[in-house]
Amino acid sequence: MKVVLFCGGLGMRMRALTPDNTGNTAQAGTDLPKPMVHIGGQRPLIWHIMKYYAHYGHKDFILCLGYRGETIKNYFLNYSEYLTNDFTLSGSAENTRLMNSDIHDWNITFIDTGINSNVGQRLYAVKDHLKGEDYFIANYADGLFDLPHDEYQAAFTKTDKTAAFVCVTPPHTNHVVNTEADGSVTSISPIRGGDIRINGGYFIFKQEIFDHIQPGEELVEAPFKRLIKEKQLYGHQYDGFWTCLDTFKEKQQLDESFLQGDTPWQVWQA
Numbered sequence: 001m002k003v004v005l006f007c008g009g010l011g012m013r014m015r016a017l018t019p020d021n022t023g024n025t026a027q028a029g030t031d032l033p034k035p036m037v038h039i040g041g042q043r044p045l046i047w048h049i050m051k052y053y054a055h056y057g058h059k060d061f062i063l064c065l066g067y068r069g070e071t072i073k074n075y076f077l078n079y080s081e082y083l084t085n086d087f088t089l090s091g092s093a094e095n096t097r098l099m100n101s102d103i104h105d106w107n108i109t110f111i112d113t114g115i116n117s118n119v120g121q122r123l124y125a126v127k128d129h130l131k132g133e134d135y136f137i138a139n140y141a142d143g144l145f146d147l148p149h150d151e152y153q154a155a156f157t158k159t160d161k162t163a164a165f166v167c168v169t170p171p172h173t174n175h176v177v178n179t180e181a182d183g184s185v186t187s188i189s190p191i192r193g194g195d196i197r198i199n200g201g202y203f204i205f206k207q208e209i210f211d212h213i214q215p216g217e218e219l220v221e222a223p224f225k226r227l228i229k230e231k232q233l234y235g236h237q238y239d240g241f242w243t244c245l246d247t248f249k250e251k252q253q254l255d256e257s258f259l260q261g262d263t264p265w266q267v268w269q270a
Contacts, residue, residue, distance in 0.1 A: 001058050001060075002062060002129075002133055002136045003060065004139070006141060007064060007066075008064050008069060008114070033068040035049075035141035037245060039255060042258075046141050048144060049139065049141060050106065052149075052267060053137065053149070060107045061109065064122035066113055066122070072110070076103075081102050118217075120216075120219035120221075123138060123209075124210065135157075137202075138203040138205060139202050144242070144243050145242050149202075152236050161206075162227055162230075163224070163234065164234040164236055165234075165235060166237075166242075167198070168198060168200035168238055169191075171243055212227055241265060
């Protein structure tokens with residue numbers, strides 16, 4: 001299936017602290033789009049997400065670009081597998097042999113979907129590139145997962161619904177508070193251990209999703225409400241690893257996990 005990635009947002013919460021290509025904090029005016037934040041000072045977030053899908057056989061990507069889209073284009077246009085993989089050099093640069101490869105069999109389509117477009121508008125902007133696809137994948141470009149995608153895909157297909165997303169428990173340390181009318185607290189509990197679930201992305205859509213999106217609409221608002229009313233939206237509950245990179249603190253946590261070898265999202269390493 002084709003994979004649509006929404007990677008054109010402004011990423012305002014990361015703008016002042018977005019790392020440069022070396023993993024160091026960028027100076028003012030050199031901030032990168034959030035999908036280009038490098039994990040562990042090596043490859044950017046978007047590469048990890050695409051590698052995840054490629055592991056499950058989905059290697060045809062459509063990137064919905066916007067803010068600093070040229071940075072993402074340049075990264076892939078200048079991608080050298082010799083810089084990201086082990087290789088053998090025999091005397092000169094002309095005599096090299098890669099020991100493994102990354103993106104040689106990926107097909108990537110780069111589409112400018114506007115700087116201020118919302119997710120629904122970005123998806124609609126690439127509609128013509130999805131013709132002939134009974135099913136396709138879509139996702140944000142700022143989250144990492146260890147979800148067995150083939151199992152998720154099979155579960156969704158059995159429902160015969162129009163759209164699916166993964167429901168996850170927020171990884172945050174905040175607490176949920178319940179109070180009475182006078183303000184008396186009746187309970188307080190960690191959000192992580194409660195029954196609250198959020199939209200973790202990792203969408204799968206039938207082509208019919210475009211029948212539910214009107215011009216200018218945000219994807220998970222009016223269109224999803226229509227799907228809910230028609231009982232055409234499937235929420236796949238998952239309690240494994242999931243994280244979303246929204247803040248510099250979350251980037252630091254990912255960097256630390258990467259340097260310690262704790263990378264559950266790298267399912268291709270299993």
